Every structure is written in C-alpha cells, then in structure tokens.
Amino acid sequence: MNQQRKAVALISGGLDSLLSARVVMEQGVHVEGINFFTGFCVEGHTHAIRKRERARPKRNNALWTAEQLGIKLHIIDIIEEYKDVLLHPRYGYGAHLNPCLDCKIFMVKKAAEWIEKNEFDFIVTGEVVGQRPMSQRKDTMPVVAQESGAEDLLLRPLCARNLPMTKPEREGWIDRSKLHDFSGRTRKPQIELAEKFGITDFAQPAGGCCFLTDEQYSSKLSDLWKYRGERRYDFDDIMLLKVGRHIRPASNYKLIIAREEGEVNFLQGYKKEYLSIKTISHMGPLALIDGKPSEEQVLEAAAIVARFSKGKMEDRVEVEITRQGGEVQHLLIKPLKPQEMKPEWML
C-alpha cells in the first residue's frame, strides 16, 4: 500500500494559497497549513483596533481558509526573527519597505525546517510565475527554492507545469499532469479554478496583506528610523505606526492622534509609557507624544490636538496633559489655525 504523503502549505489567507493546498489535497496528500505572523500583517490588528472596521466580517482569513479546507493550521510568531529580514534584506526592497524576495525565502526556509522537524514530505505555496514584480518572477522563484534550502521539495501547484519538476512530481507523490500552468498577473485562471472547486467566498487576492507594501506605512517607518537615529524597532513601534494620524512638527517629537473611538481605546493602553493629551471642554481625540518635547513644544502639541477637536474654531479649548508618571495638568489653549498646520508635518 502506498504511504500517504504529507505536505505543509503556506497559508496567507488569500485565494492562491487556498487553491494550491486544495489542488494537492485533491491528489490524496495530507495537508496542514502554516501561517507566519511578522507583525506587519494588515488584517487582524487593523480590524481589531479600528471600531468602524468592525462592521466588516471579522475573521482571520488564514484560520478561515484552513477551516474551509478542513486542515490544521499552525500560526508561527516570527516577529523577532523577521527583524533581520526587514532591516538587512539581501535582495533589497520593493516599491516601499517591502523585502518581498527575502521574506519569501525566509518563510519557505522556516517551512523547510518545520517539515523536517515534523516529518512531512514537501512544501506547497500559492506562488504563480509573473504574478509579483519581486518574489514571483521566473528568475526569482528558483532563488527562493535554493536559498531557503527547500530545493526540489518546494511545489507550486498553480504554476508547476511552467517550472522544472520537483521531487514530489518525480517520485510520483503528485501527478504533474493535474497541476497547473498559470502565469502572469491575471486572476482569471484562479477565479475559474475556485469556481470549479465550488469556492465562492474568499479573501481578496493577496498583495494587500502586508503593511510594508503600503506607501504611507513605509513612510512612517522611515521617519521612525530617521529621527531615532538608528534602524531598529520593537513590536509596540510597529503597532503604533498602524494607528492614528502621525504628525511631526519637530525632529525631537511627534504626535499620534486617534482618528476614532477604537483608536482612542487602543492608545489608552500606552498612556503609562507616553505623554498624552486630550481635550476636556470639547469632544476631541486622544493623542500620544512620542519623543522628548520641550515644555514649549508640549503647548504646541496641545494646540495641534485642539485643532482636531470640536472646539477647533474656538478661542480657547481646555486640554488635559498627562505625563508618563501620572501627573495631570489642565490648560486652556488656543487651537492651531489651519494655515499654521504645515503640510510637511503630516506623515
């Protein structure tokens, strides 16, 4: 009797990873999913923080995908290890601070380690030749296989027939003729395959799942490194970059101003670590001050916060300033005028 082979599929929560796992499962392979959490994932955190996002169906798409497939999912925290990928990408960045090729190599490498430890036979990804400008090109896809150490244990079922044969195909664990030859940026073949499998509900095609591909987020991260004087970050840094308006009036401090109730609640959790400002006399946002402003700059920051309150047209707005040690100060402050808000302050 033939031994049932086991594969681990990289599950992002998008359609391609769902389909690739399903294609392999159709051939009788036991599949389990693996999902890596870098800290830069768009879903989950953003939805949890922002109250207005709660109107949308709240689900983790990787878990949802696994459930649709009826497979186990292993979610791996790679926040710390990922720092080296982001800070020192061998193959550089994409359009923003997205180290896509290094990222893919790293994740496949982790998957290769996982299959060895857990005695699985091969790795499945949803990559498609030509779909991504950096990590999914004809010339870079072999680099992923080689540098990750996965070599010919890496199977891309959606475009396998455009690529050299892998061990699962050579050994007969997988029938190559039942794999696909998708290529390019079109989503049509994936949509058709989804229809064939009866899959009608799926997350929007991958690509928008990482904050590092976002211009504004990357700009805020660059600003953080520039004014910190070194390229490093911790988890709270990258979380706070996802929240609020970021305004830098001077090199030694910036404001993080909540845009809605969910963000206010989230920023409340950081009040012990940051100087915070909120308006008292009028409805307004909570703001954290990151950096070491002078007392004069604290007043400037308060005037900016007042500018974002319901009292922005008033002569005076009462604000509450809370220091890191808990000391509270109430002040009357004149909100900044629109023309005094310099566009270059906005990150």
Add this chain to the structure above:
Amino acid sequence: MSNRVRLDARRLLCPLPVIKMQNMASDLRPGQEIEAVCTDPGVLHDIPAWCRINGHEVLESKSDRNEYILIIRIGG
C-alpha cells in the same frame, strides 16, 4: 498540573492570543482546559475557529466589560 490553566492575553491583538493559546495547548493533555482572558473582541471569532480546525472544544465564551473570557478543552 491543574486541569485548567489561565492564559492572560489582555492587550494582545489577534492573532497573538491565538498563537499564545496554540503554544500553551501544545504542552497540555487531552481533557485539560485553558481559560483565556483577552481584550481583542476578534478572539470571539478566531479562538473558536482555531478550536474547530484543531479538534478542541469551546466550553464557554463570555464578555465582562472590555474583557472577553473563553474556556476551551483540549481535544484528543
């Protein structure tokens, strides 16, 4: 080891509470329970989903002010 262990996942946003629960569950035996205290409402969806795909059972799910408490039993 006690039959029920507590997981403090307050201030963690999804998927971190799920990751913490997954890691804790890997050290437990079938029948043992985890009581998770969380602040991200996303856990009300994610932890049950994680339980369903891994064969665990949600015994109780409740909210208390801004905290969400889920009790799960490890499956066999």
